Amino acid sequence: MPQTNFIYCPLCATALIEKEIHQVRRSCCPECHYIYYPQPNLVVLAVIEHEGKLLLLKRNIEPAKGLWNFCGGYIEFGESPQVAVIREAKEEANIDIQIDKLIGIYGGEGGSNIVAAFQAQLPSHQLPNLAIQLEEASELGFFAWEELPTLAFPVHYEILRDWKAQQHA
Ligand SMILES: [Zn+2]
Structure with a gap:
């Protein structure tokens, strides 16, 4: 499922990586640990x-x-x-x-x-x-x-x- 349109962290501009968190793949920042949660x-x-x-x-x-x-x-x-x-x-x-x-x-x-x-x-x-x-x-x-x-x-x-x-x- 598409997680985000972000390529870079909106907080610190590091390239986001995909990571599984509680069985869901999410876009995460390896630098500042920002996690993108899609919301309606x-x-x-x-x-x-x-x-x-x-x-x-x-x-x-x-x-x-x-x-x-x-x-x-x-x-x-x-x-x-x-x-x-x-x-x-x-x-x-x-x-x-x-x-x-x-x-x-x-x-x-x-x-x-x-x-x-x-x-x-x-x-x-x-x-x-x-x-x-x-x-x-x-x-x-x-x-x-x-x-x-x-x-x-x-x-x-x-x-x-x-x-x-x-x-x-
Ligand atoms: Zn970041």
Whole structure:
């Protein structure tokens, strides 16, 4: 399994070597004993609802350019998931959302992302602020359940299915 893209130690710049530690091969530094532990990326996203419709953004970047996804992105170091998802909605769509609850945690299983999906509301007074803020998206739209466009990643369908199931729970 690939351990790292590092060739040199990020701490002391010595060439890394492969070493078995507790039955796992890892990239290690023979000089300062730094060990590279691969870890997943932590991603947050918000299923944002307004009057029964869901807010989606059309991706303007690869992968999955032209398909739709939710507001979201990577958690910054030192940030809580809740703060991160509120920040992402502001950065991407210029809106202040209200988080209702966590829908679920997704990912792993060979992928590099772990996704925390939140259910959120767009208060009516925030509607006039709605605008694409970054070049990451080319369009914004509200969609009813019956008219959802093609979503970018399989995990989005998993999240939507759980979101829908929780509406009637
Ligand atoms: Zn080192």
